[in-house]
Amino acid sequence: MEESAKCEQVSVIDELLLGKELTKKLCDQLSSSSSSSSSCDTNEVLIEKIISTMEKALAKVNCMANVGENKAMMDSHCSFTNGSPKSEVVEPEVEHKHVSKKRKTMPRRREQVKVCLGTEGNKEDGYNWRKYGQKDILGAKFPRGYFRCTYRNIQGCLATKQVQKSDEDPMIYEITYIGRHTCTQAATVVPPSKTKVRIQENQHQNNEKNQPQEKIEQPPETIFSFGPQGEVKVEDLDLDLDHKHQIFPSFCFSSPSIGSENEETNNIFSYSMIENNLVENFSPSFMSPTTSESDMFCHWESTGLGQNVHNSSSDITDIVSTPTSVTYSPIMDLDFFLDKIDFDIDFPMNTRELCI
DNA sequence: TCGATTTGACCGTC
DNA sequence: GACGGTCAAATCGA
Numbered sequence: 001m002e003e004s005a006k007c008e009q010v011s012v013i014d015e016l017l018l019g020k021e022l023t024k025k026l027c028d029q030l031s032s033s034s035s036s037s038s039s040c041d042t043n044e045v046l047i048e049k050i051i052s053t054m055e056k057a058l059a060k061v062n063c064m065a066n067v068g069e070n071k072a073m074m075d076s077h078c079s080f081t082n083g084s085p086k087s088e089v090v091e092p093e094v095e096h097k098h099v100s101k102k103r104k105t106m107p108r109r110r111e112q113v114k115v116c117l118g119t120e121g122n123k124e125d126g127y128n129w130r131k132y133g134q135k136d137i138l139g140a141k142f143p144r145g146y147f148r149c150t151y152r153n154i155q156g157c158l159a160t161k162q163v164q165k166s167d168e169d170p171m172i173y174e175i176t177y178i179g180r181h182t183c184t185q186a187a188t189v190v191p192p193s194k195t196k197v198r199i200q201e202n203q204h205q206n207n208e209k210n211q212p213q214e215k216i217e218q219p220p221e222t223i224f225s226f227g228p229q230g231e232v233k234v235e236d237l238d239l240d241l242d243h244k245h246q247i248f249p250s251f252c253f254s255s256p257s258i259g260s261e262n263e264e265t266n267n268i269f270s271y272s273m274i275e276n277n278l279v280e281n282f283s284p285s286f287m288s289p290t291t292s293e294s295d296m297f298c299h300w301e302s303t304g305l306g307q308n309v310h311n312s313s314s315d316i317t318d319i320v321s322t323p324t325s326v327t328y329s330p331i332m333d334l335d336f337f338l339d340k341i342d343f344d345i346d347f348p349m350n351t352r353e354l355c356i
Numbered sequence: 357t358c359g360a361t362t363t364g365a366c367c368g369t370c
Numbered sequence: 371g372a373c374g375g376t377c378a379a380a381t382c383g384a
């Protein structure tokens with residue numbers, strides 16, 4: 001078991017190193033022939049390869065995460081009967097003697113992101129969500145929708161999210177994720193690898209009452225519009241220390257060179273990629289808590305093809321300067337991971353509008 | 357008929 | 371007591 005995990009770990013690193021090589025290659029190509037139209041196809045191919053490589057690596061991490069997570073779940077107080085989880089996954093410190101309407105005081109982690117997307121959200125991030133409530137919030141123009149994982153009852157997945165239309169820009173939804181997916185979706189959801197397309201207003205309205213049963217062959221391409229500086233705001237709003245910074249513990253990308261004058265087009269992100277891979281995989285519950293209280297952002301400007309991945313080693317250093325003391329993880333030793341991979345890649349040109 | 361959504365009520369936290 | 375999160379009965383739609 002440990003041996004295979006090690007093997008997987010090396011495999012993931014190989015994939016990422018390949019990605020790095022390809023990115024460098026692309027980098028060289030861009031700087032040498034930025035105006036050449038013939039190189040555009042090659043660039044796209046390279047980008048596709050890079051994305052593919054990253055996805056493979058992430059998929060492997062995902063797989064390993066699930067193995068680890070399942071183990072963690074088995075080790076914890078979550079009990080199963082006849083192969084299916086109890087309808088209520090009991091937190092170690094919280095005993096539910098009976099089903100109560102009371103708000104659960106489970107430790108929760110929140111990822112608050114601003115998402116410019118076309119739906120309020122049932123499947124736009126690749127997961128199946130079921131709306132279970134809506135509430136008018138004081139001071140907010142629009143009501144907040146409450147969603148939970150469709151597989152909550154079946155698989156005991158406690159992931160929930162809150163979706164609220166932004167007061168400033170009704171096109172923007174502020175989505176707060178609470179908890180992680182423990183259902184099979186977490187393993188099967190594959191981030192889209194194609195170009196992200198900005199969802200327009202009419203589409204938005206069409207999807208306003210997006211039904212979960214709606215058939216979507218591929219998760220709709222969605223776009224992140226991050227915070228004011230383009231950051232994915234990872235906020236531990238009421239998270240206890242044990243769960244702080246389990247989100248993006250050390251896998252951060254930065255794009256400080258990008259201005260924010262055009263936030264909606266600049267700060268876009270492969271939503272599914274974060275949600276399904278980075279967030280899900282790099283925030284395992286069994287990871288030991290980090291010691292840092294400082295903010296950690298994941299800056300990754302992308303149009304979905306991973307363009308504009310501007311990551312200098314100094315950026316990484318700046319962001320990951322706080323100890324990311326992942327002491328042990330069944331997934332991988334992230335310190336080791338970062339030792340092997342140095343993202344000293346500088347794109348010579350702004351490619352953020354590529355292929356939109 | 358079944359599953360998803362709506363909505364009023366309940367309850368914990370501040 | 372106000373507010374926010376959740377529950378569950380009622381309702382809706384396929």
